[in-house]
Amino acid sequence: MARTPNSEGTEQRRGRGRGGEGGERDGRGRGRGGPEAARPEREENEFVDKLVHINRVAKVVKGGRRFAFAALVVVGDAKGRVGYGSGKAREVPEAIRKATEQAKRNMIKVNLREGRTLHHDVTGHFGAGRVVLRAAPAGTGIIAGGPMRAVFETMGVADVVAKCLGTSNPHNMIKATFDALVSLNSPRSVAAKRGKKVGDIIGRRDGAAAATAA
Structure with missing residues (x-):
C-alpha cells in the first residue's frame, strides 16, 4: 500500500519532535532543574536532627484500640543554631516529620x-x-x-x-x-x-x- 504525502509528513514531524526539538527541550529542562533539585538536599544536610522521645497513646473505640504517636525532635546545624519541635500522627515517621519541620521553624542562635x-x-x-x-x-x-x-x-x-x-x-x-x-x-x-x-x-x-x- 502506497503512503500518501500527508502521512509521510506526519511521520517526519513526529520523528523530529521526539529526537530533535523534543530531546533538546528535555535536555535543557533537566539542565536547569539539576542545581535547583540539589539545593534542598544541601539544605537538608546542613542540619542534624535527633529523636529525643516518642510517646504512644491508645484510644479505646468500638472494635479495638486506635494508636497514635507523639515525637519530640531536636534539630541543629552544629554551629550554634538549635531548635526543638513536637509532632503527633497515627504513624511514627509522620510524627517525626512534623516535629522536625516545627523544630526548623523555631530555631534560635546561641x-x-x-x-x-x-x-x-x-x-x-x-x-x-x-x-x-x-x-x-x-x-x-x-x-x-x-x-x-x-x-x-x-x-x-x-x-x-x-x-x-x-x-x-x-x-x-x-x-x-x-x-x-x-x-x-x-x-x-x-x-x-x-x-x-x-x-x-x-x-x-x-x-x-x-x-x-x-
Whole structure:
C-alpha cells in the first residue's frame, strides 16, 4: 500500500519532535532543574536532627484500640543554631516529620565561647523542670543527661557540664534547657549594652575566675 504525502509528513514531524526539538527541550529542562533539585538536599544536610522521645497513646473505640504517636525532635546545624519541635500522627515517621519541620521553624542562635562551650554559667526552668548549665574547659566533653545531651550535640557544643534538678520529663527538660540558652549573653553584647570595650569585660571575667580559683 502506497503512503500518501500527508502521512509521510506526519511521520517526519513526529520523528523530529521526539529526537530533535523534543530531546533538546528535555535536555535543557533537566539542565536547569539539576542545581535547583540539589539545593534542598544541601539544605537538608546542613542540619542534624535527633529523636529525643516518642510517646504512644491508645484510644479505646468500638472494635479495638486506635494508636497514635507523639515525637519530640531536636534539630541543629552544629554551629550554634538549635531548635526543638513536637509532632503527633497515627504513624511514627509522620510524627517525626512534623516535629522536625516545627523544630526548623523555631530555631534560635546561641553564641558559643571559642565555638565549643558556653560563655558563662546559667540556669533555666520550665514548669517543674530546672537545669543548671556550666561552661567547661577544653577536653571535658558533654556531661549531661539524654534530652540535654541531644540539644548540645546538635548545637555543636563540645565541652559543657549540665545537671537537671526536679522532673525528668523530656519535654520540660528540653524547654528548661532552651530557657537557659536564651538567657545567655556574650561579652560583645554585654559590652554594647554597658558602653564598654570587649577587652574590659573579658579581663574582668578572667580576673574574677582567677580570684575564685585562688
